[in-house]
Structure formats: structure tokens, C-alpha cells
Amino acid sequence: MATAVETLGKLERRITISFPLTDVRTEVEKRLKVQARTAKAPGFRPGKVPLKMVAAQYGYQIESEVLNDKVGRAFNDAANENNLRVAGFPNIVPKEEAAEGQLAFDATFEVYPEVAIGDLTAVEIETVQADVSEAEIDKTIDILRKQRVHFHTKGEAGEHGDGGEAIGANGDRVTVDFVGSIDGVEFPGGKAEGYAFVLGEGRMLPEFEAATLGLKVGESKTFPLSFPEDYHGKDVAGKTASFTITLQKLEWAHLPEVDAEFAKSLGVADGDLAKMREDIKVNLQREVAGRVKARNKEAVMDALIKVAELEVPKTLIAQDSERLAEMTRQDMAQRGMNVKDVPFPAELFAEKAERRVRLGLILSQLVGDNNLQATPEQVKAQIEDFAQSYEDPREVLKYYYSDRRRLGEIEALVLEENVVTYVLGLSKVTTKAVAFDELMGSNAQA
Template sequence: MQAQLETLSGLERRLSFSVPREEIGKQVDARLKRVAKTAKIAGFRPGKAPIKIVAQQYGFRVQEEVLGETVERSFGEAVQEQKLQVAGYPRFEPKADAAEDGDFQFIATFEVYPEVAIGDLTGKEIEKPTLTISDAEIDKTVDILRKQRTRYERVERAAADEDRVIIDFKGTIDGEPFNGGSSDNYAFLLGKGQMLPEFEAGIRGMKEDETKDVEVNFPADYHGKDVAGKTAVFSITVKNVAAALLPEVNEDFAKAMGIADGDVTKMRDEVKKNLEREVRFRLKARAKENVMTALIEAAPVDLPKSLVGLEIGRLAEQAQADLKQRGIDPKLVPFSPAMFEAQAQRRVHLGLVLAELVKANGLEAKPEQTKAIIADLAENYEDPADVIAWYYEDRQRLAGPESMALEDNVVDFVLSKAKAVEKPVSFDELMGQQG
């Protein structure tokens, strides 16, 4: 088979090649004979129709199948001969000026993988975040756990921030009720921004069984288009005011947290252990992100548009699946490729760089590393042994931990070459909490 390769621009290539018409004819004849053995054709018993009639009914489809398979195989042989690494999927087209009675001629347009050269990492500064868990972080976490178990008790005073209030309200705009403007026995926490500021301000200071009219101006960008930018008057009746009561940190609280004997010290030790594990994961994730950014900066490379396009498609599918899981119809959320382009480019870039770095430096995950990561993940569950067994029951389940081990190897390798600069981070910043 003769093939001619051209460089179009950057990573794009064009390969012209031919497929002998005689070879295609032989394959079509052979396949038609196999089809004829089971073909169902009106007026003939299965397998008894003349080959000419079988060809009339199935010939075109069979030739398309044979030609498609042969073109793909011929293309694969050609790129192997040329020692090309094809990125994405090629686009096949028949050659426009090919003779009708000659060999089949095709043009394949495709991209190749770029050469990846990773620059010198020596001396490059990479931030490595640090945090040591102290009693203050344990206290803050215990306080969060207490708030998660808050109960509310009715009070006879005026409503204040942090209270749970139950109200009836009826809203009107220009004296007319509007959709979504009324509700009975509506409960919410005052001062948490769950309602519009003017609405909450009107309720603040009201007592049980008190009724008041409150004027509320809807913002111009309010999500409800029917009321956006308009002024409404709400008639509000407070049905109940309840103060928040947090549980005391005592034996009962410790038992509720899973400490069988109710020992508060043991509970705090368990909180510290869980915090240290979570902090370790988050610190590793941040360090990894900084290392990956450094690698991208150290290895500029042309990205195959086809790979970026495929990654955009995957990201869009993930986003749609996430919406479905949350009960949102993806059709209601407009997606455009531009929304995912930057993320797709970064992921493709990293994929190319990591593949080269791992191959060149033997950074593949070792079985013992994968085993240690699975054991660490299993510690988050009540029965770690069951979790470990679950991972090893299916080879595909090991892909995640193996990927984590490989990334750990990359991070350690890069930090050993570069200059790691430790940077303390606050607990709230790392955990994404407000102070």
C-alpha cells in the first residue's frame, strides 16, 4: 500500500492512501457468500436465494462494511509504518479526483501527539502548605458537631438572630397576590440570610401571635423574574419563636458521637484523629495542585484540539450527570463548550506531561503503595476490612487508589527536584469554613 504523509500545521497531518479495488471485491464476494447462507429473502427459503439476488439486496451494505474495515486497517498499518502516534480520531474522506474504475483512494486528516520536554525544575519554588492540629481546632470541630445536633425550645420573648421562627405570610404587589408569595407554618433560622434582608429585618423583634406588614424590595437580579425589581408588602404573623439549645459536651454527647463508654477524652482523641486524617488529605491535595501547576509551567506544549474536544465532551457529560443526581433537568441549564475549555485544556496538558514524567522516571504506582492508600481510605469506615476487601474484589476498583499513588510519586519526585517552600495555612482556610 502506498501512502503519502503531509504536515498541514502544528500537530495536524494528512495521510493519502489507496485500497486496491480488486481486494475489496474479493472480500465483498466472500462475505456475500456467508450472508447468503442465512439471508431471508422473499420467495426463497433461508440460504437458497441466488447469489445475484443476495448481492442486489445486501451488496451495498456489505461493500460499505468491508471498505470501512479495510480503510481503518490500512490507516493503522500506514501510521505504524510512519511511526506516528495518533491523537483522537482521524477523519476519513474519499479523494475527490480519484478515478472511478481505479483503486479506492482516501485522505485521513488527524492530529499527532506532541513531543513533551519538561524543563529544569531545580530551584523552582513550589508552595507546600502546612498545618498542625491543636486544641483550638479540636474545640472548633466539637462546636460544629454540637451545632449539628441543635434542638430548639419555644420562648416567649421577641425573635432574635439564631432563633428558629415559624410564620404565616401573605404577599401582594400593587394589592394583588403573586405566585410564591404566601405560605403557612413556614420555618427558618433568623439572621442566616435564608430570606431577603428586609423580610428578616421586619420579623426581628416580633413576638409570638404578633402580626405586621413588612415592605420588601426585590432586587433587579432576583431569580424570580415575575417579581424582580418590584416592591411587595407582606402580612406576617409569627406563630412560634424558638431559641437554639446546643447539647453540653458530656457523657451523653460522647455516646452520641459513637464512644461507647461516654469518655469525653476518648471522643476528643477520636475527633483529633479524624481531623488529622482530613487535614493530611487536604494538605496533600493543595501540594499536588501546586506541583501540577509547576509542571504545566515547566512544560509548555501544543495541545491536540481533538483531545481537548473529547475532554470537553466528558466534562459536559459529568456536569449533566451531576445535575440529574441533584434532581435538576440538564435541559434547563444551558451548556456551551467554552464553559469547560480551560479545564479541559489543563487536564489534557497535565495528562501529556504526567505520562512523559512517569515513563521517563519510573514513577508508576507500586502494589504496596496502592495497598497503603486503600488502608488509609478504609479507616474512614466502621469496618475497614470490608472496605479493603471490596477494592480487591474488582480490578477496576483499584484504578482510583493506583492513580492516587502515582500522583503521590509525581509530587514527591517534583518536590525533590524543586525548592519546596513551606507555607502555614489556617484551619478555616484549609477546611473552607467561615471564622
């Protein structure tokens, strides 16, 4: 039996549910007898253990299971009878006062809100577009060349002996021995032998790189180095050390020529440079299209948040905060970080969770009102688009269609794209051209 629904707040509700104590006792006895059929105890054959002993061993567990089952069933029945859309899980606590022979519980919970979406035709949204020019292809080729750089001893004669004067310069790879001290005392991490780095890449502090520039192999230099206040090594942060470095090895960077062999190294079997550039262009266009889509989707989501009015259930925010905290922990662990004893307070993720939940409710309303669900054809087309960048597209299709959860992720993605298309079709859209570098440097996320 359930009482009438009490309204405690905009979304918060309460129901009192009760049922006879005899119902619980009867069900507990029934389950104990079932348990007794297979119960084991020293001195008794299986199934011959006295019921009192079975009750002593399993009674508390079975009584808890029965209560959970009955309370859960009663709550669900009450929610259905009152046409309540319960958000998250109810908080159920025993009532201190109950009628004689009855068990009573208060179930406090939130319901899903009404979502009011404003006039989308009055919404202004700025989208972006970007092109891939020959200059971007050239920049990409330069990056690919640097990724395939070979280092050769600087100043030596031979096939690769044209590296210039044998002194350290930006772009050279140097191998050094160094030792640092503060007030004449060496400090942990301040000494190394055979340490290699490329000058000009910024891996070392500026004073260290400056001291290495211009050195010849075998030469040493002593210089002061001031550690920044926010340096990761707390023992030396903000202090000035004296370093002595000795250049042991000097190599210049030999970038591969853009020729047929270079093209083959990028997967162009016949070494055709025109085909190589076309492949690079296609890949860049795919990347640009993905980033443009992400930026434009984010613009639509921002607009929807502004135009929609709704209360967001605190229960759903708390649940998503916990989910985000756990996802962050798992991601960091997969990256090799030791997060065993690192706290991940869910409240740190509350703002992001609130936005995610709010958008989820808005999208759900739009999809339901306008029949924007993902169709099987759309899902397949999306997976096939993903598969284009893989060697065996059929394996990609199999990967998604063999797992309902993975397929659900694609369906959710298509659903969002349907919403974006729908909103852009109604709203006032202006398009801004953005530079390739600006777009590729952005962290816009879907």
C-alpha cells in the same frame, strides 16, 4: 498502500491510503454469503433467501463495514510503519481523484508532541502546612452540637422552659404565615402558611428577618420588602412588595450538653469525652492532610505547566471537552436537576480540558523518563488508607480490586503522588503555615 506522511502543521499530518476496488468487492461478496446462511425473508426458509435479496437488504451495511475495516487497518499499518504516535482519531475522507480501479482516502490526524521539561532544580514551589489545635476541636464540637439541636417552645415552664422572653430573637425557630403583594395584587410564591425558618441563618431576605425579630406569638406586622435586581424570581426582581407576617409559633434552640450521651451519639460507645475529642482530632487531621496534599499537588502542577514546553493536540482537547461536558450533565442529573433539554457546549470546557491534557502529557513524560509508575504495594497502601474511615475496611479493598477501572483510578492517583514527590525532591521548596479555617475554606482540587 499508503503515501509518504505529509506535514501540515506542528502536530498535524496527512496520509493518503488506497487499495483495489476488487478487494472490497471480494470481501463484500464473501460476507454476503455468510449473511445469507441465516438471512430470513417472507416466503423463504432461513438460509434459502436468494443472494440478490440478501444484497439488497444488507449490502449497504456490509459494504460500509468492509470499507471501515480496510481503511482502519490500512491507516494503522501506515502509522506503525512510519512510527507515528497518533493522538486521538484521524479524520478520514474519500479522495475525489483516485487511480482507475482504486479507492483512495485522505487521513488527516495529529501526533503526540515532544515534551521538553525544563530544569526542575531551578523551579520554586511554595507548599502549605496546617495544624489542628484544641480550638479547632472545640469549633467542630460546636458544629456537631448545632447539627443535633432540639427546638422547644419559647417562654414555657418545664424541663426546657428556660428559653428566655417569648419574643423572636436570632437563633430561634419561627413559624409564620405571610402574604405579599405588589401594587395591591398578590403574586405567585408570595404567600405561605406554617412556614418555618431559623432567625439569623440568612435563609430569608434581611427585611423579612428584621420584621420577624421581636414579634410575639399571634402578633402581625406589615412591612415593605425590596427584592434585589438579581433575585431568582424574575417576576418580582427589582420590585418592592408589601408583606404581612403573623407569628404562629416560636421555639428556642436547645443545644445538647457535651456529656457522655453526646459522645455516644458520635459513636464513642463508652461515652468517654477524651476519646471523643481524640476521634475528632484524628478525623480533622485526616481532612487537613488531604487538603494540604491537594494544595501542594496543585502547586506542583502549576509549576510543571510553567516549566514544560509542548504543543497540545487539538484532537485530545476536543475529546476531553466532550468528556467533561458529559460528566457535568450526568452529575447534575444525579443531583435531581432536569438537564434533558439543557445544552452543554463542549467549548465551555475547552480551557479546563486543555490544562488536563497538557498535564497528562507532562506527567506521562516524567513517569516514563524517571520510572515513576505506581507499584502494587503503593496502590494497596492507598486503598488501605481510604479504608480507614469506613466501618468495614475489607469491603473497601474488595470494592476496588473487583473492578479494573476503579483500580486504575487509584493507580493514576498514586502515579500523580509519585510525580509530586519527585518534583518536590528536586525543586526549591518553601513552606507556608496556613490557618485551619483558611485551609478548610479553600476549594483546592487535585
